[in-house]
Structures are given as C-alpha cells and as structure tokens.
Amino acid sequence: MLYSLYMKPSREYWPRWAETLRRYQLHEFAASLLDAGSPLALLGAQALYFGRGLIESDQLMALAVTLEEDSEAFASFLVKDGAAS
16 A cells, blocks of 8 residues: 555554553453454544544554554454563
C-alpha cells in the first residue's frame, strides 16, 4: 500500500505500547479484545485512517496498520511479552 512507502514499520512501536498496557495491567484485556474483535479492528483502522486529516501522527498510523494487518500478531506479542516480565 502507498502508506507503507513512507511510514516506519508498525512493529517498531509494539514494545512501547506493550509496556504502557502492562504498566496499567491492560495487556491481557487488550489481547483479548484484539482476538475477539478482529472485525472491529478493521473498522478501528479505517477510523484512524479517516482521522489522519485531523491528527498527523506516526504512532496513530502505525496503530492503524497494526489493527488492519497484524492485530492477531500484536495480541500474541502482548501475551508473550507480558508473560516474560
């Protein structure tokens, strides 16, 4: 896709996001939502793309890419990374 030509890889942000979710003890909840809400993740990604005109942020675009393409992988990363700490 066009956005991937000029955007940093979304997985670069995963450790920081996981740490934030772990700090608030939300990593397991977020992983469950990502697993159960896969169809909603796509809608969330589209909402973030739509909002790009209002807020320009590399992290928000990385989150949109993650929700659209890698939501299951990020959920697994949260559970695996959370178990390691």
